[in-house]
Structures are given as structure tokens and as C-alpha cells.
Amino acid sequence: MSKLILVRHGQSEWNLANRFTGWWDVDLTEKGETEARQAGELMKAKGVLPTTAFTSVQKRAIKTLNIALEACDRLWIPATRDWHLNERHYGGLTGLNKQETREKHGDEQVHIWRRSFDVPPPELEPDSEFDLSDDPRYAGIDVPRTESLKLTIERVLPYWEEAILPQLGKGETVIISAHGNSLRALVKHLSGISDDEITGLEIPTGQPIIYEFDGTQVSGERYYLKDS
Numbered sequence: 101m102s103k104l105i106l107v108r109h110g111q112s113e114w115n116l117a118n119r120f121t122g123w124w125d126v127d128l129t130e131k132g133e134t135e136a137r138q139a140g141e142l143m144k145a146k147g148v149l150p151t152t153a154f155t156s157v158q159k160r161a162i163k164t165l166n167i168a169l170e171a172c173d174r175l176w177i178p179a180t181r182d183w184h185l186n187e188r189h190y191g192g193l194t195g196l197n198k199q200e201t202r203e204k205h206g207d208e209q210v211h212i213w214r215r216s217f218d219v220p221p222p223e224l225e226p227d228s229e230f231d232l233s234d235d236p237r238y239a240g241i242d243v244p245r246t247e248s249l250k251l252t253i254e255r256v257l258p259y260w261e262e263a264i265l266p267q268l269g270k271g272e273t274v275i276i277s278a279h280g281n282s283l284r285a286l287v288k289h290l291s292g293i294s295d296d297e298i299t300g301l302e303i304p305t306g307q308p309i310i311y312e313f314d315g316t317q318v319s320g321e322r323y324y325l326k327d328s
């Protein structure tokens with residue numbers, strides 16, 4: 101039996117400011133750092149100690165991972181950072197305030213952009229201040245101009261199969277520190293959630309979720325580490 105630990109990064113500056121974030125690289129707030137530390141302390145208290153780690157190339161997830169690993173004395177384990185685990189790209193909504201966008205476009209439209217399975221937000225304009233195509237961390241990568249959850253799944257799952265699942269097959273305890281929607285993509289796959297039902301799934305910040313594995317097969321349903 102091996103374990104997979106999923107952690108959504110702690111509160112970010114734009115979670116607090118209620119702005120659409122996506123690939124924009126915002127930092128953790130103090131509360132976010134505390135949530136990350138508490139996640140690590142919980143792993144230590146429960147004796148669920150990661151042996152290998154994966155995260156995105158966004159600082160809110162990287163810092164959450166590092167703070168949590170430090171809190172459980174596992175800062176030394178191998179860690180891989182990969183853009184495939186990034187948050188879903190919010191396209192032309194990036195940087196906008198979520199409440200103001202609701203007032204402009206209506207609750208229903210904003211809910212569709214945020215939670216529908218396959219309707220992507222409008223594309224990011226090429227001259228946008230939030231364009232990351234020239235960011236060195238994405239050199240050689242076709243940076244998306246927007247992504248639905250469906251498109252996010254299409255880049256998260258191949259990475260999961262190629263890079264992460266084999267580690268579980270070897271018996272490693274794997275931690276993934278990532279984002280609300282890249283983790284929804286994984287949970288949808290691992291728990292067999294339908295395209296309709298996934299619209300209702302929210303992943304809380306800083307709250308470790310556990311899946312147990314028998315080889316490369318999920319064994320049982322996910323649970324929150326705090327409830328075990």
C-alpha cells in the first residue's frame with residue numbers, strides 16, 4: 101500500500117483579493133503560510149510522511165510544499181516542479197475581480213466560466229499585461245491563452261500517468277502541492293466523477309487529501325487526513 105497526498109496551496113494574495121488568478125504567479129499571504137505549516141504538522145502528527153514530491157512552477161504551490169515539508173522534517177526529499185501541474189489558465193479573466201465580473205456578466209455566466217467542464221473563459225489578449233509567453237520558465241512551451249477544466253485535464257493526466265503514478269507503483273508516499281483546478285482534474289480522474297458532478301467539487305486550501313494505492317490502482321475513496 102502506498103499513499104498519495106494532495107494539497108492545494110494555502111491562501112494566496114489573489115484568493116484574498118478575490119481576483120481570477122490562473123497562471124499568474126502570486127504569492128501566499130501570511131494566512132496561506134500558516135495553512136501550509138499546519139498541513140505539514142498534521143502529516144507529522146498522523147505519521148503520513150512523504151518520500152517524494154511534485155508541484156507546479158508557481159510560487160504559491162512551491163512555497164506551500166516547502167513550508168509543509170519543513171514542518172514535517174521532510175525538506176530533504178526529491179521534489180519535481182512541472183508546469184503540467186499549474187493552475188488552469190484563466191484567459192482574459194486573469195486579474196479581474198470575481199465580484200465585479202459577476203456584476204458585469206451575471207452570476208450564471210461567471211459560474212459557467214469558473215466551474216463548467218468544457219467552457220473556457222475568453223482568451224487572453226496578446227497585448228495583455230498578464231501574457232506569460234516570454235516568461236523564461238515557459239521557454240519552449242506553448243503557453244495556453246485560456247483553459248477549461250477539460251483542457252486542464254488533457255495536460256494534467258498524461259503527466260500524472262508518466263511521472264507520478266510510477267512512483268506510487270514503487271511504493272513511494274507521494275505529495276502533490278498544486279491548485280484548485282489542477283487538483284480537481286486529478287480528483288475527477290481518481291474518484292471517477294462525471295463531467296456534470298465535477299462542477300460541484302471544491303478543494304479547500306491547505307487541507308491534505310489522501311488516496312491509498314495498491315500498486316498503481318486506487319484502493320478505496322479519498323479522505324481528509326484530519327478525519328483519519
Ligand SMILES: O=C(O)[C@@H](CO)OP(=O)(O)O
Binds near residue numbers: 115190280
Ligand atoms: O483564480 C483562480 O485561479 C482559481 C483558484 O483560486 O479560482 P476559481 O475558484 O475561480 O477556480
